[in-house]
Amino acid sequence: MTAHFSGRLFGPALPGTGMAASGRWEGDMLRVAAGAVELAAPAAELRIDGAGFNAERVRVSWQSADGAYALFLEQPSERVAFNAGAPAPVALQLAAAGRKGRCTEARLRLGWALLGLFLLLPFLALAAFLWQADTVATWVAERVPPEQEARIGELTLAQVRTRMHLIETGPAAEAVRTVGARLTAGSRYRYRWYVADRPEVNAFAAPGGVVVVFAGLIRAADTPEELAGVLAHETAHVELRHSLKGAIKGLGLRALLALALGDLANTVAGDLAADLTEMKFSRDAEAEADQEGLQRLVAAGISPHGMPAFFDKLAKAEGGAAPALSILSTHPASAERMETLRREIAALPARSFEPLALDWVAVRESLVK
Ligand SMILES: [Zn+2]
Numbered sequence: 001m002t003a004h005f006s007g008r009l010f011g012p013a014l015p016g017t018g019m020a021a022s023g024r025w026e027g028d029m030l031r032v033a034a035g036a037v038e039l040a041a042p043a044a045e046l047r048i049d050g051a052g053f054n055a056e057r058v059r060v061s062w063q064s065a066d067g068a069y070a071l072f073l074e075q076p077s078e079r080v081a082f083n084a085g086a087p088a089p090v091a092l093q094l095a096a097a098g099r100k101g102r103c104t105e106a107r108l109r110l111g112w113a114l115l116g117l118f119l120l121l122p123f124l125a126l127a128a129f130l131w132q133a134d135t136v137a138t139w140v141a142e143r144v145p146p147e148q149e150a151r152i153g154e155l156t157l158a159q160v161r162t163r164m165h166l167i168e169t170g171p172a173a174e175a176v177r178t179v180g181a182r183l184t185a186g187s188r189y190r191y192r193w194y195v196a197d198r199p200e201v202n203a204f205a206a207p208g209g210v211v212v213v214f215a216g217l218i219r220a221a222d223t224p225e226e227l228a229g230v231l232a233h234e235t236a237h238v239e240l241r242h243s244l245k246g247a248i249k250g251l252g253l254r255a256l257l258a259l260a261l262g263d264l265a266n267t268v269a270g271d272l273a274a275d276l277t278e279m280k281f282s283r284d285a286e287a288e289a290d291q292e293g294l295q296r297l298v299a300a301g302i303s304p305h306g307m308p309a310f311f312d313k314l315a316k317a318e319g320g321a322a323p324a325l326s327i328l329s330t331h332p333a334s335a336e337r338m339e340t341l342r343r344e345i346a347a348l349p350a351r352s353f354e355p356l357a358l359d360w361v362a363v364r365e366s367l368v369k
Pocket residue numbers: 233237281286289326327328
């Protein structure tokens with residue numbers, strides 16, 4: 001009994017789309033009929049392999065006198081029938097083609113899974129970022145190499161220069177540098193201190209140690225210790241990487257991508273300069289900067305009383321209006337913060353501080369127009 005199997009035959013004597021064909025085994029000879037075409041091919045000359053997407057079909061091909069022929073077995077049942085009468089070498093080839101097909105299929109499935117993961121990954125990262133923006137920003141900030149942070153500072157400074165005139169010589173610039181140097185002795189950052197020729201009572205710190213104090217702030221300070229209080233607070237934002245974290249948070253996923261591509265400096269700096277002067281830190285970050293600033297003042301031998309005194313004065317002057325100073329950005333909490341600062345100062349071991357040896361009158365007058 002010879003099993004017949006049907007398939008589609010392609011070859012030189014057939015239409016381009018092939019023809020329905022019927023095949024059977026006659027000993028070691030494969031016989032295929034398609035319409036008027038009748039072919040015979042010895043089993044030893046057959047080539048059998050998987051075909052089609054996922055190799056779900058079997059292709060039986062051979063070389064005939066008038067060219068190459070191929071019989072496609074589309075259905076599993078046809079393959080079974082073909083196999084049933086096939087001589088041993090053909091059956092072996094067929095089994096091998098089937099295995100190859102299954103392997104391909106497995107690889108493809110894995111491929112789709114990976115592709116799906118790649119497509120999903122940005123969304124997963126975005127979800128993680130939205131849920132855990134602070135945690136992720138901190139995680140990224142901790143992985144920013146110091147040289148990238150310094151570069152962010154340089155780029156930010158370059159952009160700040162295009163937006164405001166920086167006073168780099170004279171008593172005010174020198175006063176800021178002198179006090180700043182005392183507050184940052186031994187820091188891993190190379191600080192640069194600038195006075196912006198602007199009337200607002202403001203100050204900000206860029207990552208990597210760029211600190212800018214507005215002329216308006218220096219004019220509003222009654223003593224150099226009050227300026228020192230602001231500088232200590234801004235220094236703390238740099239040391240605790242608050243500005244960097246804030247910028248990363250603002251950038252969202254772009255920061256992760258930029259970090260992965262090793263180009264965080266350019267990406268962050270572009271956005272940072274734009275909103276640095278208005279950057280709002282969390283209440284926790286401000287409280288943290290107060291603590292760290294206070295410790296820096298004491299360690300530098302500078303009276304910490306100027307810190308709460310200046311902020312208190314500002315809070316009153318602002319009278320509830322939007323605060324211009326980063327230190328007051330958590331405005332409703334500022335009274336509480338001043339209280340906390342005063343309590344902590346009172347808890348310090350009794351100690352007298354040398355007043356800062358600066359001609360404060362001359363510093364302020366140098367900024368009066
Ligand atoms: Zn602050």
